[in-house]
Amino acid sequence: MNAIVIDHVGKTYGAQAALADVSFSLAEGALLALLGHNGAGKTTLMKLMLGLIRPTSGRVEVLGCDPAGAAMEFRRHLGFLPENVAFHDEMTGRDTLIFLARLKGVASNSCAALLERVGLAPAADRRVKTYSKGMRQRLGLAQALLGHPRILLLDEPTTGLDPVLRAEFFDILAELRKGGTTVLLSSHILTELEARTELVAIMRAGRLAAWGTLPQLRAAAAMPVRIRLSTPGAASRVANRLGGVTIAHVNDHSVDLTCLQSEKMAVLRHVAGLDAEVQDVDIHLPTLDDIYLHFGHGEVIQ
Amino acid sequence: MNAILVIAGKELRDGLRNRWIIGATLVLASLAFALALLGAAPTGALAVKPLAVTVVSLASLSIFLLPLIALLLSYDSVVGEIERGTMLLLLTYPLTHTQFLLGKMMGHSAILALATLVGYGGAGLAVGLGQGGDAQSWGAFALLLATSVMLGMSFVSLATLASLLVRERSTAAGISVALWLLFVVVFDLAILGLLVTGKDWLAPWAFGWLLMANPADVYRLVNLTGFENVRMFSGMAGAAADLSFPPGALLAVLAAWVLVPMTAALMIFRRREL
Numbered sequence: 133m134n135a136i137v138i139d140h141v142g143k144t145y146g147a148q149a150a151l152a153d154v155s156f157s158l159a160e161g162a163l164l165a166l167l168g169h170n171g172a173g174k175t176t177l178m179k180l181m182l183g184l185i186r187p188t189s190g191r192v193e194v195l196g197c198d199p200a201g202a203a204m205e206f207r208r209h210l211g212f213l214p215e216n217v218a219f220h221d222e223m224t225g226r227d228t229l230i231f232l233a234r235l236k237g238v239a240s241n242s243c244a245a246l247l248e249r250v251g252l253a254p255a256a257d258r259r260v261k262t263y264s265k266g267m268r269q270r271l272g273l274a275q276a277l278l279g280h281p282r283i284l285l286l287d288e289p290t291t292g293l294d295p296v297l298r299a300e301f302f303d304i305l306a307e308l309r310k311g312g313t314t315v316l317l318s319s320h321i322l323t324e325l326e327a328r329t330e331l332v333a334i335m336r337a338g339r340l341a342a343w344g345t346l347p348q349l350r351a352a353a354a355m356p357v358r359i360r361l362s363t364p365g366a367a368s369r370v371a372n373r374l375g376g377v378t379i380a381h382v383n384d385h386s387v388d389l390t391c392l393q394s395e396k397m398a399v400l401r402h403v404a405g406l407d408a409e410v411q412d413v414d415i416h417l418p419t420l421d422d423i424y425l426h427f428g429h430g431e432v433i434q
Numbered sequence: 435m436n437a438i439l440v441i442a443g444k445e446l447r448d449g450l451r452n453r454w455i456i457g458a459t460l461v462l463a464s465l466a467f468a469l470a471l472l473g474a475a476p477t478g479a480l481a482v483k484p485l486a487v488t489v490v491s492l493a494s495l496s497i498f499l500l501p502l503i504a505l506l507l508s509y510d511s512v513v514g515e516i517e518r519g520t521m522l523l524l525l526t527y528p529l530t531h532t533q534f535l536l537g538k539m540m541g542h543s544a545i546l547a548l549a550t551l552v553g554y555g556g557a558g559l560a561v562g563l564g565q566g567g568d569a570q571s572w573g574a575f576a577l578l579l580a581t582s583v584m585l586g587m588s589f590v591s592l593a594t595l596a597s598l599l600v601r602e603r604s605t606a607a608g609i610s611v612a613l614w615l616l617f618v619v620v621f622d623l624a625i626l627g628l629l630v631t632g633k634d635w636l637a638p639w640a641f642g643w644l645l646m647a648n649p650a651d652v653y654r655l656v657n658l659t660g661f662e663n664v665r666m667f668s669g670m671a672g673a674a675a676d677l678s679f680p681p682g683a684l685l686a687v688l689a690a691w692v693l694v695p696m697t698a699a700l701m702i703f704r705r706r707e708l
Contacts, residue, residue: 214522
């Protein structure tokens with residue numbers, strides 16, 4: 133069963149279109165990274181899945197229900213971490229989590245374990261007012277995990293987290309996914325997602341500009357692979373012997389080549405035939421950043 | 435229902451933590467005691483019924499204080515949560531807009547009721563038990579306590595309504611000050627002005643109906659005309675005969691002042707998208 137179905141969804145605020153004709157579906161246990169510039173519609177999409185707002189057109193289905201029309205019970209299966217999460221400053225972290233657990237109908241004795249899990253146990257009895265950005269984010273994550281949600285929506289979850297905690301955060305996500313939780317997260321920090329996500333959706337101006345796995349997106353973007361040959365003292369000689377290959381840049385000790393993904397092996401075989409003149413080869417595949425820049429700012433592909 | 439209680443419970447705990455409850459109780463109690471002790475003196479008579487006098491003084495005091503406390507409690511109950519950014523998260527929980535708002539109002543009403551019952555109740559008990567109170571005076575005092583809570587609740591409703599009509603906390607605070615001035619100060623002055631200038635063309639009964647447009651005046655009427663012995667001390671014996679609103683009707687109007695703004699707030703908030 134698909135955990136999330138977004139079917140030709142549009143949402144307009146007044147005259148402004150926040151989303152236009154977005155369609156995709158997510159299987160249970162999937163992890164989708166939602167990328168896009170500010171105002172691209174990521175948060176609007178999450179609000180629709182949470183049932184906070186209704187689509188102007190199209191259909192949203194989460195766990196087989198219409199989130200805006202579903203009974204309140206439905207929300208027990210959702211976990212949400214908003215961007216710039218805020219809590220009541222005067223409450224302690226523990227009280228905050230217990231309050232939210234009660235609201236969600238979750239036994240409040242699970243709170244201590246959750247605080248431990250996000251590394252907030254030592255500060256649990258301090259007031260939220262005294263928390264750093266990262267600590268608030270951890271508390272936000274803890275509340276999103278209350279009651280083992282089946283759908284986890286995380287809006288910019290890793291901002292303010294240090295690298296160690298960021299790694300732990302992705303470990304927690306991996307663990308949840310094994311239990312069948314569907315995770316949808318948005319982020320600006322693209323490189324950290326690269327190793328962790330299978331599915332990527334790139335939003336641009338309210339539309340889905342690209343969708344797929346990273347290799348698929350790489351192929352669709354047809355972005356060139358850059359190859360740097362280290363050729364101390366022999367750069368121009370090597371360059372001359374590379375007939376037919378696009379040479380991007382030559383200087384004293386290296387030659388930069390670009391080629392399509394599909395031509396990469398052919399080029400490498402050619403380079404290997406140049407014997408000892410080439411000391412080393414660096415291959416630079418397009419990163420998520422490159423792909424994001426390509427789709428996030430280039431043409432919208434339908 | 436459970437979600438309403440969770441929200442109300444949190445508001446009540448907030449009230450305890452930030453010393454709102456203790457502060458309001460102390461203010462009400464100290465003023466009530468001061469009035470109770472001093473208020474008995476000017477009557478001069480030996481046959482004075484001190485509890486009845488206390489009711490008159492407390493009713494006048496409440497008209498100024500209780501609306502103020504209620505407005506301060508509730509003016510940012512919606513807009514404050516939105517401005518702090520805590521609202522979005524709360525509404526993704528299994529909590530409807532209606533439950534959220536009812537919980538807020540219930541919590542604030544509970545804080546107010548606690549402060550009123552403890553603050554006034556303490557003073558009333560001290561006076562009533564110490565200097566003697568007959569059944570009628572106790573009745574008047576019970577009515578005072580009940581209507582004081584209702585008066586507070588009506589301003590909780592009004593402030594909550596104001597807090598969801600505006601986009602900024604500061605605007606909500608301004609509206610609350612304006613509401614207090616309007617109902618507590620300006621309204622009575624306007625009525626007084628009408629009474630002076632309009633006595634030729636305005637029927638006397640119309641003034642009674644005008645008073646219904648202000649919860650503070652309804653509260654005053656209920657308490658000052660509800661019981662015979664109170665009426666004597668409040669100088670309302672004559673007025674009550676003219677106005678001729680039975681206490682039951684006045685209570686119903688006061689209840690309407692709680693329920694109408696509350697219902698309006700619920701209806702507006704239910705349709706709100708965040």
